[in-house]
Amino acid sequence: MLSFLLHFHPKKINPAALKFTRTFGLGGMAVLLFVLEALTGILLRFYYIPTTFEAYQSIVNLNSQVLFGQFIRNIHYWGSILLILTTFLHFLRVFFTSAYRDARAFNWIIGLLMLVTVFMFNFSGYLLPWDQLAYWAVTVVTNILLYIPWVGESFYELIIGGKELNSNTLHTFFAFHTALLPFVLLLLLFYHIWKVRKAGGIILEEQNQKSEKVDVMPHLVHKEGIVALVIVALLFVLALIFDAPLLEKANPTGSINPVKAPWYFAGLQELLLHFDPIFAAILIPMGILLFLVWIPYFNYDKEPTGKWFLSEKGKNTTLQTAIFSFILTILGILLSPGFVRFEKLLPGFPGYLSNGLIPITIMVGLVWLFFKYRLHSSKLLKEEKIQAIFVFILVAFVILTLTGIFFRGKNMELMMPWNI
Amino acid sequence: MSKTENNSNKKPISRRDFLTLVWKGLGVIALIEVVVIIGSYFFSNKKKEKNNSVRLFEAGTVNDFKNNTVSAFMGGHFYLVRLQDGGFMALSIRCTHLGCSISWEDAKNQFICPCHSSAFDIAGEVLNPPATKPLNYYPVLIEKGIVKVDISNLKDRNSVRKEQLIYA
Numbered sequence: 001m002l003s004f005l006l007h008f009h010p011k012k013i014n015p016a017a018l019k020f021t022r023t024f025g026l027g028g029m030a031v032l033l034f035v036l037e038a039l040t041g042i043l044l045r046f047y048y049i050p051t052t053f054e055a056y057q058s059i060v061n062l063n064s065q066v067l068f069g070q071f072i073r074n075i076h077y078w079g080s081i082l083l084i085l086t087t088f089l090h091f092l093r094v095f096f097t098s099a100y101r102d103a104r105a106f107n108w109i110i111g112l113l114m115l116v117t118v119f120m121f122n123f124s125g126y127l128l129p130w131d132q133l134a135y136w137a138v139t140v141v142t143n144i145l146l147y148i149p150w151v152g153e154s155f156y157e158l159i160i161g162g163k164e165l166n167s168n169t170l171h172t173f174f175a176f177h178t179a180l181l182p183f184v185l186l187l188l189l190f191y192h193i194w195k196v197r198k199a200g201g202i203i204l205e206e207q208n209q210k211s212e213k214v215d216v217m218p219h220l221v222h223k224e225g226i227v228a229l230v231i232v233a234l235l236f237v238l239a240l241i242f243d244a245p246l247l248e249k250a251n252p253t254g255s256i257n258p259v260k261a262p263w264y265f266a267g268l269q270e271l272l273l274h275f276d277p278i279f280a281a282i283l284i285p286m287g288i289l290l291f292l293v294w295i296p297y298f299n300y301d302k303e304p305t306g307k308w309f310l311s312e313k314g315k316n317t318t319l320q321t322a323i324f325s326f327i328l329t330i331l332g333i334l335l336s337p338g339f340v341r342f343e344k345l346l347p348g349f350p351g352y353l354s355n356g357l358i359p360i361t362i363m364v365g366l367v368w369l370f371f372k373y374r375l376h377s378s379k380l381l382k383e384e385k386i387q388a389i390f391v392f393i394l395v396a397f398v399i400l401t402l403t404g405i406f407f408r409g410k411n412m413e414l415m416m417p418w419n420i
Numbered sequence: 421m422s423k424t425e426n427n428s429n430k431k432p433i434s435r436r437d438f439l440t441l442v443w444k445g446l447g448v449i450a451l452i453e454v455v456v457i458i459g460s461y462f463f464s465n466k467k468k469e470k471n472n473s474v475r476l477f478e479a480g481t482v483n484d485f486k487n488n489t490v491s492a493f494m495g496g497h498f499y500l501v502r503l504q505d506g507g508f509m510a511l512s513i514r515c516t517h518l519g520c521s522i523s524w525e526d527a528k529n530q531f532i533c534p535c536h537s538s539a540f541d542i543a544g545e546v547l548n549p550p551a552t553k554p555l556n557y558y559p560v561l562i563e564k565g566i567v568k569v570d571i572s573n574l575k576d577r578n579s580v581r582k583e584q585l586i587y588a
Contacts (some may be wrong), residue, residue: 140535143519156464163574164519253494253513254521257534272518272534272550299458355549411537 007302009216013201013382016208018219022097023202026090031189032228033083036235037121038182047127050174052167055130055227057247062248069322070243077244078235080122084264087118095295095390098304098383099203107195107277110188112292117185119264124177126262130170136259138173139165140269147277164252186240205306258412265398266404272334273412276356284360288393295390314384317375321388324370327396332363333403333414367392437516475572479510482565482588490524490542496571498558499524501542507585510558510569511544516576517551531555545580553578560586 016022047066049058062069090109094100100108111414127138142165145156160169196202247256261269271280309315371377377385410418431439477496485491485502492499498510511531513521520535529539530547539548544555556566559570565588577584 130504135576140518140520143517146519164514253497253521255534259520259535277517277552299539411532411534413537 001059007273008197009220010197011062011216012210013216013220014204015211015214016204017202018214018223020223022204023093026086026093027196028224028227029086029231030083030090032231033235034085034185034189036074036232037079037083040072040079041178041182043072045178050171052130052170052250055128059129059131059246063243071239074242074244075235078238078242078390080125081263082235083138083230084118084122087115091115092394096309096387097203097306098310099306100296101300103199104195104203104217107192107199108296109193109293110195114185114188114192117181117188121177121181121185122264123262124173124181127165127170127173128177129246130250130356132247132250132256133245135165135252136255137262138169138258141261141265144268144272144277144281147281149278149282155180165250201409203304203306208227229263237259257410258264258408260404260408263405264401266408267401270333270400270404271409273333274355275359276352276354278352279356281407288397291389291393295386297348298382298386299384301331310381310383310387313380317380317384317388318391320375321370321391322395324367324374325392326399328363328366329396382383446474457580466517471583474570476561477571479567479569482562482567483565489540492524493569496558496569498569498571500560500569501544503543503585505585507587508560508562508567508580509543509585510560511540512556512558512574514556515551516546516553516555543580554580557584562586 012023044062047058047062047069049055059073062073064070094108094111123138123141127134142160143155145153145159148155157163159169159172160166161172210351239407260266268281268285271284272281276285303376305311307314309318372386377388380388403414406417406420437480452479477493477498479485479493479496479500485500485508486500487506488504490499490501492513494513496510497513497515499510501511503509515522515533515535515538517528517533517536517538520533522531522533522538522540524530525532528539529542531542531544533539533551536550537548538546538551540551540555541547544557546552556574556576559573559575561568561570
């Protein structure tokens with residue numbers, strides 16, 4: 001058992017790497033959750049029937065007739081949520097300790113691919129119960145594809161297997177969820193861990209890099225065991241208290257109100273309420289993705305320090321940018337489209353200008369002014385600038401997502417969570 | 421590339437390099453084959469679906485529908501509307517924004533989408549964004565006073581025009 005574990009860990013390890021707050025154990029948690037998802041997923045497959053006629057009923061049976069059926073499904077449900085959260089937090093940890101450069105650059109790309117795979121995993125699983133929640137959430141998200149110029153429609157019809165969700169879609173999603181994606185993620189996972197070891201383990205601050213090494217067993221392995229037990233305990237408690245949702249069987253002629261995208265796409269859906277779809281659905285997400293892929297390959301000014309937020313100055317700009325982004329995003333959500341209606345102010349303009357380029361230019365202008373005159377960006381190191389841009393996007397995205405999840409009620413109108 | 425053809429090159433290609441090159445070439449061909457096989461495997465099913473026949477949905481007789489009314493045909497996924505001037509149009513129930521199913525609100529005289537509150541008038545024209553395009557429609561045929569809708573042939577459009585209407 002130990003020798004097997006040592007395939008993932010070196011025999012000896014720097015004591016600074018053992019400190020919980022260095023990584024918060026997030027990568028390890030994600031691996032554990034992936035394993036738990038795989039195990040519960042295999043169990044669920046023994047009862048789930050992937051056809052539009054029987055899928056819904058098979059879940060109802062699972063919940064009501066099968067001993068521990070609901071419990072297993074709940075673990076799978078909550079595990080998927082925790083997996084997205086831990087993967088995302090792991091991604092943030094890696095970014096904010098600048099563990100994405102040089103020997104780690106390509107592994108950052110692999111990590112991004114894994115993050116996308118985890119989203120695809122969750123999204124393909126979202127449809128499988130074939131209830132109203134699944135049907136309409138997947139409908140709104142897949143319809144976003146139609147806004148891709150030229151190839152959107154054929155791409156959409158390839159994925160959906162028709163004009164609207166049907167049995168082909170269910171079967172495709174099932175194949176992705178239970179065959180293709182597990183295979184892909186497993187391959188990526190092994191490669192990812194191997195690359196971490198090739199880079200000499202996790203990133204450490206310079207002053208810690210030369211300390212005397214200690215044995216992985218017991219120092220690291222025992223800690224990992226404790227974290228694993230805590231995660232499993234948390235998952236079981238969640239699964240015991242909160243049931244995974246299941247609405248009525250999917251009805252293609254009756255949307256529920258409101259129709260919300262899966263929670264991790266709620267930010268994207270929120271963006272669609274404010275901007276023309278060509279920006280909200282295509283250009284902005286693609287731009288952000290491109291930026292993320294590019295992050296390791298900028299010409300940075302200094303060697304990575306491994307410090308959280310780069311430096312004291314970095315911490316300061318991070319905090320200021322976060323506050324600025326918070327205020328700007330909330331103002332944006334409150335003002336448009338409720339009060340400022342660009343499409344009505346500029347009636348002659350096409351949507352991609354009045355609801356796209358013009359408001360976005362104003363936003364970018366404000367951000368630029370903030371960077372130049374508040375952060376004095378000319379005095380910042382390149383990595384500090386990149387970090388500030390990252391923080392701006394991150395905070396805006398988190399606020400949009402939280403708004404979409406908790407502050408949108410009937411007809412997607414803004415309201416307080418307790419009124420929904 | 422054999423030795424004799426390589427006069428200009430100072431170093432003639434060695435047997436080992438040549439074989440390596442051949443192997444690489446074969447590898448590329450094999451890869452292309454895999455891509456073609458997997459690609460056609462996925463796309464072949466799509467082609468089959470395209471040549472499906474016309475499916476007509478009989479909505480009722482012309483006189484069943486008064487001017488300026490909307491009738492829901494959820495089985496056919498359309499609303500049959502008859503405008504003020506007596507013209508018929510079969511509007512898809514799918515919002516053009518993100519594909520939710522719209523509902524007709526008599527009090528407001530509008531189609532409302534529950535997802536992002538897009539609104540459309542009785543002819544399918546956008547009244548309220550985020551939708552940018554008018555509702556899609558199905559061709560209507562009127563034969564011997566019977567209103568039929570071709571539900572196999574969904575049409576999209578960028579504007580509502582007179583010629584999309586069918587008169588009895």
